[in-house]
Amino acid sequence: MPIKLAVHGAAGRMGQRVVACAAADQGFQIVAAHESVDHPQLGQDAGTIAGAGELGLQLSAVTDSDAEVVIDFSVPNASITIVEHCVKQGTPLVIATTGFSDQQINTIHQAAETIPVVFAPSMSPAVNLVMKLTEIAGGALKDLPTGVDVEIIERHHRFKEDAPSGTALKFGEIVANAMDKPDVTHGREGRPGQRSAGEIGYHAVRTGDNPGEHTIIFGMLGETIELNVAASNRDCYAQGALMAAKWVLNKPAGLYGMAEVLGF
Numbered sequence: 001m002p003i004k005l006a007v008h009g010a011a012g013r014m015g016q017r018v019v020a021c022a023a024a025d026q027g028f029q030i031v032a033a034h035e036s037v038d039h040p041q042l043g044q045d046a047g048t049i050a051g052a053g054e055l056g057l058q059l060s061a062v063t064d065s066d067a068e069v070v071i072d073f074s075v076p077n078a079s080i081t082i083v084e085h086c087v088k089q090g091t092p093l094v095i096a097t098t099g100f101s102d103q104q105i106n107t108i109h110q111a112a113e114t115i116p117v118v119f120a121p122s123m124s125p126a127v128n129l130v131m132k133l134t135e136i137a138g139g140a141l142k143d144l145p146t147g148v149d150v151e152i153i154e155r156h157h158r159f160k161e162d163a164p165s166g167t168a169l170k171f172g173e174i175v176a177n178a179m180d181k182p183d184v185t186h187g188r189e190g191r192p193g194q195r196s197a198g199e200i201g202y203h204a205v206r207t208g209d210n211p212g213e214h215t216i217i218f219g220m221l222g223e224t225i226e227l228n229v230a231a232s233n234r235d236c237y238a239q240g241a242l243m244a245a246k247w248v249l250n251k252p253a254g255l256y257g258m259a260e261v262l263g264f
């Protein structure tokens with residue numbers, strides 16, 4: 001039997017790709033496609049909106065459905081609403097939205113005491129593999145006597161609302177833990193003085209329609225390592241989210257990441 005799936009944020013850039021990829025996957029049946037109560041396309045066919053052909057499923061505000069799992073690509077406040085809905089319904093949830101406040105993250109952690117939740121800033125298998133490589137590189141370079149400077153550059157489309165990206169922040173967390181670098185610098189201007197050893201630099205570039213690129217620079221005296229991972233379209237995230245949805249379905253309550261889904 002196909003898995004009954006609800007997509008939250010279904011008319012957005014990512015929601016449309018999830019709808020299109022799930023519609024093409026016999027392992028899924030999309031039973032709900034949600035947007036905000038005042039979304040201008042409510043009532044229209046979710047498949048048509050996604051350019052995937054008519055599915056006979058109207059875009060709707062969040063309502064009870066027979067979904068077995070929910071995928072969320074929306075905005076933080078709306079994600080919290082769907083988190084609360086899933087807790088009430090006992091429905092497993094994949095949260096791909098980024099840009100949460102600490103308080104909202106606490107709410108997600110609490111929800112995961114009741115339902116299984118996959119929560120990850122990048123659903124891309126390649127990005128999650130590069131996270132592993134970053135951890136290995138950071139651990140290996142940690143004690144280099146001449147020092148290693150880490151800077152993280154992320155590039156995204158002009159429409160992105162949060163910065164740095166959730167993925168860049170996760171890369172930073174990995175480096176901070178692996179290399180004991182507690183300080184953070186966002187860009188530089190004026191005369192900030194020499195770089196300190198304990199800082200991680202973040203640089204958020206916003207141009208055109210870039211679907212997401214991350215570069216982690218390990219700068220040493222005399223040589224440089226750069227780990228780079230770039231999406232050429234959004235389907236790496238959509239397909240990753242569908243993998244997470246299949247994986248989380250029969251898991252016990254708990255908070256999971258993509259590394260667990262992918263077995264990394």
Ligand SMILES: NC(=O)C1=CN([C@@H]2O[C@H](COP(=O)(O)OP(=O)(O)OC[C@H]3O[C@@H](n4cnc5c(N)ncnc54)[C@H](OP(=O)(O)O)[C@@H]3O)[C@@H](O)[C@H]2O)C=CC1
Nearest residue numbers: 009011012013014035036074078096097098121122123237
């Ligand atoms: N983890 C991952 O792999 C990835 C994560 N992301 C993250 O996913 C999120 C969405 O990205 P993207 O699709 O590009 O953004 P979009 O703005 O295109 O999509 C977000 C959608 O959520 C909708 N929305 C807003 N309010 C509500 C609400 N109250 N209830 C339901 N839906 C609502 C928006 O509607 P409206 O247009 O009316 O505001 C919009 O359709 C971002 O946080 C992004 O960083 C993106 C790509 C990959």
Ligand SMILES: O=C(O)C1=N[C@H](C(=O)O)C[C@H](O)C1
Nearest residue numbers: 098121122160165166167212
């Ligand atoms: O908004 C996006 O587009 C993306 N957001 C995610 C993030 O903030 O890390 C993941 C991906 O890079 C695309």
